[in-house]
Amino acid sequence: MHAALPQQAEQEAGSSDAGSSKTSRDLRRVDIHPDHWYPLAWSREVKRGKTHGVFFAGDPIVLVRTESGRVFALEDRCAHRQVPLHAGVVDGESIRCCYHGWTYDCTGRCTDVPYLGRERLPNGVRSYPCREEAGLIFVFTGDPLLADTATFPELGSATDQAYKTRRFGRAVKCHYTFMHENLMDMNHQFLHRRQMGSMRARSLGRRRGEDWVEVDYTFAREAGKQPLGEALVFGHKRDTKPDESLKDIMTIRTVYPYQTLKIRTKDETMVMDLWIAYVPLDREQRTNRTFGLLSIRRPKIPGLLDAAWPLLIWFTERIFKEDRWIVEREQEAHDRQGADHNHEVFPVILELRALLAERGAPARDAAAHGVEPRRVHLIQPITDLPAS
């Protein structure tokens, strides 16, 4: 199952540096492709009868949970004065702008302007397909006609009772591609030497599909003991023989635009399953919000995992903090250098970079940067009410 690439593919991969130059685009300027389902908030952030304003790549989006509990997503701007709808008031199954009380339903249609006749209502605002799964609110951010046929991500372990799941993440000030490269390149264990001790990753080979790339690793401890936190996540190794630790396989996969990391034991039991997505916040996509579902298989002893949970949270937060720090330094270097000077030597990452470049959004017109195309609302002005 975890077969390495045959020799020929290996050689081709060895020349994938040329492949990346074919694209000739700076990877850090490749926008994420909008035609996917992106998590934009945790379910708990959108309370009943309340709104929640978020951003996707610079576009403000309001998530509204109506009084019946349903969630819908609209452009977070009133068609009238462009102020954020998330400052408005939920009114039954509608949202009413806080300024002049313009009202919109879940399709974005304007259904009421208090001082206007109903026969001359203006156009409304853009609506977005919206789904709530596994404690996340997903929005289809691209062409809405593609929403039904687009692949919805598999979040199986997060709803499987055999696993306990941690939901985590926060805003990170870097391009989403740095996140993918960081997770997939396990040679960066040196960064986590304080948490993990001295570990050496060994790549077992990679595979590539149309919209995905994955790599298998085993790990060998070079010095010191296994830290307690790590034992919780990766499983405890009583056996200290180096060969034993090679029997667990870590598979990291980018299936565009998501990423997963799974650890399986030699008997093919999946002991850890991480699903993660990186959602660009600003138009230039130099920040992202990370949404992670970290599922750990419950051991046979009941309550053991729950007891150890605070330690696991502490451990994963420490790791995540180190990763966040380093990817923000990578972004900082890119900002200062004005171009991607990364000099990658690891074929897995070269393959990943090619995938991210190919699947990303087409290049934007440079002239359009920072300015949205003007939207057209076909509405007529009203006349005054007659004098009393």
Add this chain to the structure above:
Amino acid sequence: MHAALPQQAEQEAGSSDAGSSKTSRDLRRVDIHPDHWYPLAWSREVKRGKTHGVFFAGDPIVLVRTESGRVFALEDRCAHRQVPLHAGVVDGESIRCCYHGWTYDCTGRCTDVPYLGRERLPNGVRSYPCREEAGLIFVFTGDPLLADTATFPELGSATDQAYKTRRFGRAVKCHYTFMHENLMDMNHQFLHRRQMGSMRARSLGRRRGEDWVEVDYTFAREAGKQPLGEALVFGHKRDTKPDESLKDIMTIRTVYPYQTLKIRTKDETMVMDLWIAYVPLDREQRTNRTFGLLSIRRPKIPGLLDAAWPLLIWFTERIFKEDRWIVEREQEAHDRQGADHNHEVFPVILELRALLAERGAPARDAAAHGVEPRRVHLIQPITDLPAS
């Protein structure tokens, strides 16, 4: 007196959307016209023998109150090293730069450079016509030759003993035009629903002159009781019949570049008189400082208004805070969208926008944005003093 526009004018107004497209300029990029008297500080901010630095549309201006108590206004930059004169020292009727002690009189002429002979004094700095009225320091910011003939605003109620006047205002991060639209469109009562309860404004028609536009409103309470704070400002209504409340008329007028809001009872008594001006601070005019004079007619019972004054302050601050928040969101949307996407449907506001566009400053040369034309000082360098 409060007659609505005749039918014909109404129809023309109905097509004023086309009128606004005639101008074809983004209203939020129209600079305020400098050839007017603008309040730049409260009198109390400029203490005797002290200086006070302010900005008008990016131009630094120093207000100096001399030892005799007179106020004058100069460009807030020493001709020598361009450092702010407001950091200097008032010396009798002059201001002395803090750095090398260059001295300027009220006309901006340089009268002393301590290490230079008097016969070779350099040119000075720009001076501005300056007037102090009703607790405000006004500066004529445009062509000084026009200062004498320019209309000085009427501030009558602020100096009338029949009224008690509150002076208020602060910096607001938006273009001054958002302020005018906010005050004139009383359909935004929904924004103040927490302070005002459910009120509905009814427009009685508008009038337009060469440099002004005004509109009359009546108000009807839709639900709930009149809040106490509102009763203080708008007058208490014992009569609960809906028709009664229609008898007070609120008139809002933009007489370029100022704005007033007056409430008159059915017997034509003016019970409230607000005068307000919005002064752009930065060159791009995306911030303004608001100067408001809110005059309330004293009721027959002596001391009643004074006793209620703290409540009135609290109430007006709440309203002003909500308005400030929303206009800053409008500016934020403009910054993000890069253009004015407002879709106005209310003819009064369309008329106001046309007025503001017509009376505003001519478009600046794009190339000059952010860079001032180089000023020329015709002075000669001096030679060293001879060696001792």
Add this chain to the structure above:
Amino acid sequence: MHAALPQQAEQEAGSSDAGSSKTSRDLRRVDIHPDHWYPLAWSREVKRGKTHGVFFAGDPIVLVRTESGRVFALEDRCAHRQVPLHAGVVDGESIRCCYHGWTYDCTGRCTDVPYLGRERLPNGVRSYPCREEAGLIFVFTGDPLLADTATFPELGSATDQAYKTRRFGRAVKCHYTFMHENLMDMNHQFLHRRQMGSMRARSLGRRRGEDWVEVDYTFAREAGKQPLGEALVFGHKRDTKPDESLKDIMTIRTVYPYQTLKIRTKDETMVMDLWIAYVPLDREQRTNRTFGLLSIRRPKIPGLLDAAWPLLIWFTERIFKEDRWIVEREQEAHDRQGADHNHEVFPVILELRALLAERGAPARDAAAHGVEPRRVHLIQPITDLPAS
């Protein structure tokens, strides 16, 4: 020795305004010339076995003190992912990047990539010539081939036991040229009137060489007593006759790119010796870090200077704070005006400006502003390890 310029030179200097227009470059956009030894840190900031990240004109540089105590300087970016090497780990006489463990020696050569064979090591990073003198770490920031022949600054008094030396300085938000002009123009005593009382500087004439300009001053007290702090720095004057105070000579010299200020008594004893350098931090060179060595000759009574030292620190900090404030206002004016509107009338400063313009770096290509030329690393990607 302190002879003034002969009459002819004086006249030429009088026309040096024309000279400055010859250059036609805005002095505040003239980059400091990199082909010099610049102090980038105090020795105590770079601890044994530790790194210290600094900037020179936007270029990140890491200073590394190895386990043997030697200091070397490299480009502060890993060749691989561009993250700062100063976050790495000192390993013997090398520095190891914190991310994937790439290792560099003192020449910048990459000597180890843990997951790569040694035969295919990538290129390394730029190294800088580095010297440690008088408690400062100097780096040659320009063409390394010129380092050996470049003049190293004289720091004699700082290591002379006859003097006690204060090391001081901090980041100042202005172009380095404002610093030179501030120190050399002693007519700005008015700025320090609170610390120094009313003093008048008298220029005794100036001298100019190929890479230097200097001026002599005497001082006369116009009113009040000599403050105690000043007495410590400039020497106490018991003699109150005005002519007496003229006997001390202050010489300020810019010997590109450094500056010195020396006070000699009538018997030619140097009682104070200040050496100072201004190091641009950002690429646009609108900030600098100041490194100053202030040496005061020890008086005959042992311990007197040590006892007075806290007062001297307090006094010099006050003066430095005022100077920092005013030069930051000058930079602020330049930022706002977009050009250098300074109107200098003092020939010494006109001469200094000409020197700074002539000795500064050649104009950068405008297109290159903010973007570095792409660096080329000639390394090959590796293939995966074979599957186990």
